[in-house]
Amino acid sequence: MLVGEAMAMRTGSEPTTARSSLRLRLWLSLWGLAWAVFGLTAFTLTGRPGWAAACGVLLVLVVVDLGVIVHRINRRSERPSGTPGWGREPPRA
Secondary structure: OOOOOOOOOOOOOHHHHOOOOHHHHHHHHHHHHHHHHHHHHHHHHOOOHHHHHHHHHHHHHHHHHHHHHHHHHHHHHHOOOOOOOOOOOOOOO
């Protein structure tokens, strides 16, 4: 940080008013899943085992990420309305 540079003040309400982008992340993961399956199939059929293995590893990572995303979406929908965070109590003044 430069000497004369001013920092923006935080209000402290960011965690309670922040919006999640889980739906966008879900669609991007599905797009990655489609390309990983396509790459795995194409490289397997053309006889390139190294690239097929790389697409297989990518496929595993995408499936794990999809599992995490779906879990977080389900956990968010189970949360009762009016709670500010992921089961955390609001800060006390």
